Amino acid sequence: MPTSPAKDAYRIETLQGFPSLEAIRERWQQWQYHPNSDFDFFSTIVKSRPSVVAPVAMVLYKKDAPVALAVGRMENVILPTSFGYLKVFSSTLRQYTIVYGGLMGRWDDAGASVLIQYLRTWMKQQKIDVAHLAATEHEHPVYKAALRNVPFYFREILLKNNLHWTADLKDAKDKFQNKINTKHRSQFRNKEKQLAKFSGGDIRIKKFQNPGDTTAFCLDAEKISQTTYLRGLGEGFYDTPEMRSRLELSARNGWMHGHVLYANEKPCAFWLGTLYQKVFYLDYTGFNSDLNHFSPGRILFVKMIEELCESHELHSIDFGFGDAEYKQRYGDRNWMESDLYLFNRTPAMLLINLARKAIDVARLAAEGTLKRFNLLTLVKKKWRHSAEQTVHNQVRSDASPE
Numbered sequence: 001m002p003t004s005p006a007k008d009a010y011r012i013e014t015l016q017g018f019p020s021l022e023a024i025r026e027r028w029q030q031w032q033y034h035p036n037s038d039f040d041f042f043s044t045i046v047k048s049r050p051s052v053v054a055p056v057a058m059v060l061y062k063k064d065a066p067v068a069l070a071v072g073r074m075e076n077v078i079l080p081t082s083f084g085y086l087k088v089f090s091s092t093l094r095q096y097t098i099v100y101g102g103l104m105g106r107w108d109d110a111g112a113s114v115l116i117q118y119l120r121t122w123m124k125q126q127k128i129d130v131a132h133l134a135a136t137e138h139e140h141p142v143y144k145a146a147l148r149n150v151p152f153y154f155r156e157i158l159l160k161n162n163l164h165w166t167a168d169l170k171d172a173k174d175k176f177q178n179k180i181n182t183k184h185r186s187q188f189r190n191k192e193k194q195l196a197k198f199s200g201g202d203i204r205i206k207k208f209q210n211p212g213d214t215t216a217f218c219l220d221a222e223k224i225s226q227t228t229y230l231r232g233l234g235e236g237f238y239d240t241p242e243m244r245s246r247l248e249l250s251a252r253n254g255w256m257h258g259h260v261l262y263a264n265e266k267p268c269a270f271w272l273g274t275l276y277q278k279v280f281y282l283d284y285t286g287f288n289s290d291l292n293h294f295s296p297g298r299i300l301f302v303k304m305i306e307e308l309c310e311s312h313e314l315h316s317i318d319f320g321f322g323d324a325e326y327k328q329r330y331g332d333r334n335w336m337e338s339d340l341y342l343f344n345r346t347p348a349m350l351l352i353n354l355a356r357k358a359i360d361v362a363r364l365a366a367e368g369t370l371k372r373f374n375l376l377t378l379v380k381k382k383w384r385h386s387a388e389q390t391v392h393n394q395v396r397s398d399a400s401p402e
Helices: 018-031 039-048 109-126 141-149 172-178 182-199 211-225 241-252 289-294 296-311 325-330 347-372 376-399
Strands: 010-016 052-062 065-083 086-105 130-137 162-168 203-208 256-263 266-276 279-287 316-321 333-343
Touching: 010 018, 010 109, 018 039, 018 052, 018 065, 018 086, 039 052, 039 241, 052 086, 052 109, 065 109, 065 347, 086 109, 086 347, 109 141, 109 333, 130 141, 130 162, 141 333, 162 325, 182 203, 182 256, 182 266, 182 289, 182 296, 203 211, 203 296, 211 241, 211 256, 211 266, 211 279, 241 256, 256 296, 266 296, 279 289, 279 296, 289 296, 296 325, 316 325, 333 347, 347 376
Parallel strands: 086 130, 279 316
Antiparallel strands: 010 052, 052 065, 065 086, 130 333, 162 316, 162 333, 203 256, 256 266, 266 279
């Protein structure tokens, strides 16, 4: 098939394994802008996961000069297919995951098309079942190239779209303070007093950011996470060897900022974030759902950001994946992004993708019906409450002397 002159100027080189990655390490570190794709962070995660077969980077050259980079992992995964919060079936697959923030350098439409066409051929040669472009912005040239170049029956077409919010904090303290009006400040103070009275003790906040702090933070954050609905869904913060490895790296580099709110010396809310290149990335949060009335998570969030604005030069806050009321309140910029899956051209992958599409059609139809009757929010709340109850019952069962 003939290619355009613009495409003819490009070529892709694949680097697999850490020894090979050293060839592009200097350029990678010049381009890295997000903690997920930081060379050292990426290496730590890859080495922590038994499921990873090898790190793989695809370098885009234009007239023999590297201009862009796609960074990812070849790994064995269990790909779930869900109807809402309910997992319908799972498939064990060999996957190439381009990590969030892993598309670095200068991508244009022509270079992005070359990458997607090369990726599909490489998947066939390496027997990769599926490529996962993690939470890719809809306006990114690689996302658009995937939609243009991959037939709909070998990619997801009914994508789950998620808003991603950030807040500009160039004049950090004043800008953030202005987002919290006098009424809300008064409400937070009252909630804090009510929480102290309810718990029968003082309220205090502890900051964790040094290498020696990681164990204590993980233990307290795990206690809180065990009570959240996210744990019932298998999501959110987990105290695992991988988590400890990444936090130890983050603390050594001065990136880690963990905060825990204690009521009567009991941990009841936490936030964990990464301060990287003057951007504060919110990674994980959780609060004891029994204390929801007192808004411990919101109290801690406001105090954490105020403290960061006082002590560091912040350019912005990145609120992470998904939409939420507090992100809308404090954020001032957003964009749409989606997880995009590209399946290998085999009968088995075609069947898996078609089955996923059928379930997505049913999910969208159900959501549309619930929206028409103003029931979608209520059903989601009940589903989350059910997940919370499952977690609470499990915690009580684990604590039983029997």
